[in-house]
Amino acid sequence: MSAAPVRVRFAPSPTGFLHVGGARTALFNWLYARKHGGTFILRVEDTDDARNTQEAVQVIYDGLKWLGLDWDEGPLVGGEFGPYFQSQRNAIYERYLGQLRDAGHLYDDAGATRFRSLRQTVRVEDAVCGSIDFDLSDPATHPDMTIRRPDGSWIFHFVNVVDDIEMKISHVIRGEDHLSNSPKHVELYQALGVKPPVFAHIPLILKKDGKGKMSKRDEGSSVASYMVDGYAPEAVRNYLCLLGWSPKDNREKIEIADVIPLFDLDKINRGNAAFDLEKCAWLSGEYFREMTNERHRELARPALERAGIDLSAFPPAYVDAALDTCKGKVRLLKDLPAYAGFYFTDDFTYDPQAAAKHFTAESKPRLEAARDALAALEPFDALAIEAALKALTAQFRIKIAMLLHPLRLATTGSSAGPSLYHLLEVLGKEKILARVERALSHI
RNA sequence: GACCCUAUCGUCCAGUGGCCUAGGACAACGGCCUUUCAAGCCGUGAACACGGGUUCGAAUCCCGUUAGGGUCGCCA
Numbered sequence: 001m002s003a004a005p006v007r008v009r010f011a012p013s014p015t016g017f018l019h020v021g022g023a024r025t026a027l028f029n030w031l032y033a034r035k036h037g038g039t040f041i042l043r044v045e046d047t048d049d050a051r052n053t054q055e056a057v058q059v060i061y062d063g064l065k066w067l068g069l070d071w072d073e074g075p076l077v078g079g080e081f082g083p084y085f086q087s088q089r090n091a092i093y094e095r096y097l098g099q100l101r102d103a104g105h106l107y108d109d110a111g112a113t114r115f116r117s118l119r120q121t122v123r124v125e126d127a128v129c130g131s132i133d134f135d136l137s138d139p140a141t142h143p144d145m146t147i148r149r150p151d152g153s154w155i156f157h158f159v160n161v162v163d164d165i166e167m168k169i170s171h172v173i174r175g176e177d178h179l180s181n182s183p184k185h186v187e188l189y190q191a192l193g194v195k196p197p198v199f200a201h202i203p204l205i206l207k208k209d210g211k212g213k214m215s216k217r218d219e220g221s222s223v224a225s226y227m228v229d230g231y232a233p234e235a236v237r238n239y240l241c242l243l244g245w246s247p248k249d250n251r252e253k254i255e256i257a258d259v260i261p262l263f264d265l266d267k268i269n270r271g272n273a274a275f276d277l278e279k280c281a282w283l284s285g286e287y288f289r290e291m292t293n294e295r296h297r298e299l300a301r302p303a304l305e306r307a308g309i310d311l312s313a314f315p316p317a318y319v320d321a322a323l324d325t326c327k328g329k330v331r332l333l334k335d336l337p338a339y340a341g342f343y344f345t346d347d348f349t350y351d352p353q354a355a356a357k358h359f360t361a362e363s364k365p366r367l368e369a370a371r372d373a374l375a376a377l378e379p380f381d382a383l384a385i386e387a388a389l390k391a392l393t394a395q396f397r398i399k400i401a402m403l404l405h406p407l408r409l410a411t412t413g414s415s416a417g418p419s420l421y422h423l424l425e426v427l428g429k430e431k432i433l434a435r436v437e438r439a440l441s442h443i
Numbered sequence: 444g445a446c447c448c449u450a451u452c453g454u455c456c457a458g459u460g461g462c463c464u465a466g467g468a469c470a471a472c473g474g475c476c477u478u479u480c481a482a483g484c485c486g487u488g489a490a491c492a493c494g495g496g497u498u499c500g501a502a503u504c505c506c507g508u509u510a511g512g513g514u515c516g517c518c519a
Contacts (some may be wrong), residue, residue: 149517180514250467279469404478416480
């Protein structure tokens with residue numbers, strides 16, 4: 001066994017879209033590197049420069065960063081094997097092309113450069129799928145691959161292999177859709193006189209019904225969609241770990257630090273997996289519930305800002321306290337503005353169904369009594385509020401729910417929300433009294 | 444069509460010859476708890492694709508069938 005250092009890479013093409021399957025490929029590479037103290041490299045395969053834009057590259061950075069997948073070499077961080085954009089590696093490709101040409105592996109075909117297959121049986125050693133033999137003897141089914149177009153631009157197979165050689169990649173961990181490409185790549189390694197890396201083809205992510213691989217049009221196929229919907233990033237990363245891998249002990253929620261030592265290539269499943277957004281959302285809820293208040297605020301603030309709520313108009317301590325009462329109450333942050341909006345505007349409407357039910361003649365005197373009790377209350381905290389409201393139930397001889405429902409509706413406009421006692425404490429006396437007054441006028 | 448991969452509840456995962464009358468999770472359904480909504484707790488239904496072998500014994504090993512997925516580009 002050689003002690004060659006583990007060097008893996010994620011090599012996306014900047015299309016302006018980071019596929020969730022690509023993200024998982026990046027994750028598995030990252031896990032493997034972290035487990036072995038290796039190097040995780042980001043390489044941008046922008047051979048088709050018509051599509052290559054700064055925004056498209058940014059999408060990749062943003063998605064990886066959001067998932068917490070930091071790269072050790074690549075754009076933004078540098079490294080000794082750069083540049084990390086294929087569009088900037090032309091001289092290197094020319095050099096390797098010359099090597100192949102000198103060895104007689106190439107021929108011209110209408111201006112394009114093609115690699116003459118050795119017409120052999122190629123064995124691909126795959127850490128996930130095992131050894132697979134491919135018979136390349138029939139040109140009809142395995143035509144010679146083109147490696148350079150007439151316009152001088154490069155084809156994926158060639159530059160991908162050259163870069164993996166140049167960057168000393170030890171393990172090529174990629175989607176199973178590349179499995180059939182591997183024998184071609186192995187032939188290139190042979191022609192270049194380089195020992196191929198270890199391959200590991202990981203199963204594909206299928207759409208929810210399992211019919212075909214998840215594609216751009218499918219819900220949840222883009223990492224950006226999870227960012228927009230407000231999933232907990234650690235939950236999406238956790239869910240991705242569980243697609244094709246498992247800790248073997250029935251754990252579902254598992255910290256990434258606990259995944260690293262357990263992860264290994266030969267533990268990866270061979271079968272494709274359908275993506276279950278529902279379970280991913282459930283995990284998101286679990287993470288929100290258990291994360292620290294600070295982490296939750298950090299994620300929640302931008303979600304509210306994006307919905308047009310200007311948090312800077314409120315005292316930071318108020319915003320923090322308000323967000324803390326909402327932590328773990330929604331699974332996705334996109335639902336937070338509707339859930340917590342009442343904290344940040346007095347101009348809300350009453351849920352019509354709830355109003356019909358709770359803004360009644362009976363509730364009017366109760367609301368008035370609650371208003372008076374709260375007005376006189378000192379100190380004004382959740383505990384005291386609870387005690388004061390409970391005292392009222394004896395007076396009216398009702399279950400406390402009969403008092404809390406109308407009060408919640410009056411102060412938040414909704415029949416669902418954070419703990420009423422806590423929300424009232426955060427809202428404060430002044431707002432509460434004004435809101436109850438407004439509600440009374442509607443009854 | 445050719446080649447390659449795969450095959451356990453609707454979905455994800457556990458199970459690597461006996462501990463399996465197959466376990467967990469999401470989802471579904473029922474109940475409890477409860478200041479709303481969630482959450483939590485308890486419970487129910489739900490699977491080894493099929494056919495042959497091998498073996499004292501198979502979800503686990505072999506072969507075939509079927510089904511699903513992938514690849515067959517001057518896309519990556």
